[in-house]
Amino acid sequence: MITYYITKSISCLLLVLVMLTSCHGQVKPLGQNEPTVSPIEQAKIPRPQGPNKDVRIVTCMEDTAGNVWFGTLGEGLFKYDGKSFVHYGVEQGLNSNYIYSILQDKTGTIWVGTNKELNRFNSKQFTSTPIVLGNNNLTVANSSGQTKSPIENTVWCMMQDRNRTIWFGTDDGIFCYDGNVFTRFLDAQFLNNKDHLQLKGIFSILEAKNGSLWFAECAGEGIARLDGHTLATVIPYREIGRTDRIIADQQDNLWFATAFKGIGKYDGKTYTPNIFNDPDPNGAFNILADAKGNLWFDTPTGLGFYNGKTRHLFTEIAGTSTRDFMPLLVDKVGNIWFSGKGMSLYKYDGKTLINYSE
Numbered sequence: 001m002i003t004y005y006i007t008k009s010i011s012c013l014l015l016v017l018v019m020l021t022s023c024h025g026q027v028k029p030l031g032q033n034e035p036t037v038s039p040i041e042q043a044k045i046p047r048p049q050g051p052n053k054d055v056r057i058v059t060c061m062e063d064t065a066g067n068v069w070f071g072t073l074g075e076g077l078f079k080y081d082g083k084s085f086v087h088y089g090v091e092q093g094l095n096s097n098y099i100y101s102i103l104q105d106k107t108g109t110i111w112v113g114t115n116k117e118l119n120r121f122n123s124k125q126f127t128s129t130p131i132v133l134g135n136n137n138l139t140v141a142n143s144s145g146q147t148k149s150p151i152e153n154t155v156w157c158m159m160q161d162r163n164r165t166i167w168f169g170t171d172d173g174i175f176c177y178d179g180n181v182f183t184r185f186l187d188a189q190f191l192n193n194k195d196h197l198q199l200k201g202i203f204s205i206l207e208a209k210n211g212s213l214w215f216a217e218c219a220g221e222g223i224a225r226l227d228g229h230t231l232a233t234v235i236p237y238r239e240i241g242r243t244d245r246i247i248a249d250q251q252d253n254l255w256f257a258t259a260f261k262g263i264g265k266y267d268g269k270t271y272t273p274n275i276f277n278d279p280d281p282n283g284a285f286n287i288l289a290d291a292k293g294n295l296w297f298d299t300p301t302g303l304g305f306y307n308g309k310t311r312h313l314f315t316e317i318a319g320t321s322t323r324d325f326m327p328l329l330v331d332k333v334g335n336i337w338f339s340g341k342g343m344s345l346y347k348y349d350g351k352t353l354i355n356y357s358e
Contacts, residue, residue: 071099113155169202
């Protein structure tokens with residue numbers, strides 16, 4: 001959500017990384033929570049300012065203007081415009097400095113998921129945006145039908161599908177936003193929930209090329225797929241364990257970064273755990289694919305690089321002894337961004353590794 005993460009109890013102890021048209025609820029209007037302090041601009045990512053000196057960047061997103069946004073676990077949010085970093089925290093309107101997911105939707109709005117639900121950025125300021133169903137502005141119903149304060153639900157991941165519906169994976173299940181209102185996915189009348197899934201603790205959501213949706217659930221239900229109107233388990237939890245990221249490669253195979261079983265692969269028929277036969281399969285928290293189809297992922301012994309035939313360690317490619325790398329993003333021009341403990345941030349352009357941290 002990427003031991004890199006903090007722990008959080010949902011049904012089991014979670015170690016984080018660590019994000020349909022019939023969806024409906026209500027959003028507080030923009031313009032609330034006016035920021036009282038101007039954001040700080042600086043040349044590089046600063047060292048941790050809080051008590052946790054091992055804190056790191058755990059999520060990353062490039063917007064349509066080419067700005068790269070970095071979310072941290074305790075140090076807030078940073079925006080890089082190619083020249084300098086601007087810091088946003090609770091002083092600038094965020095509801096928390098613990099950032100787990102970032103998304104820019106097709107209207108240009110930037111969403112930030114924290115341990116206290118959602119924020120929206122309207123190009124000037126952040127506004128706390130609780131996931132509220134119906135006309136209830138004070139409480140939100142969770143997937144068990146109970147009500148709770150909306151500020152306590154962590155948003156682990158976000159994804160906008162081809163129909164422009166935004167999907168939010170949270171501790172309390174999956175919620176959808178159609179541009180006007182929120183609904184709880186499992187309440188959809190069309191849904192055939194074949195295995196009676198609860199979908200709590202969703203760390204990753206993927207829309208496949210054929211339109212099916214895949215969900216990585218971390219409370220014991222494994223990997224589920226929504227195919228048409230049918231929701232069902234595809235890979236049981238006992239086979240895959242906690243999964244932090246799902247991606248698809250150019251051949252439509254699915255790849256999974258799992259916390260305890262290494263990198264897994266699903267070819268449409270068979271799931272293979274720990275496909276690279278790592279002697280220590282613990283600690284895979286993210287996986288990316290670049291434009292050439294190469295895969296990048298973290299391992300206990302260093303950053304993994306797979307070209308479709310052979311797996312290497314990044315230390316062998318870049319000539320660096322640094323092992324504490326987690327891949328964050330492949331940007332529009334092909335640069336690979338990595339994070340490390342202590343707010344370390346690097347960019348690799350295929351030849352040179354550049355340090356962007358103090």
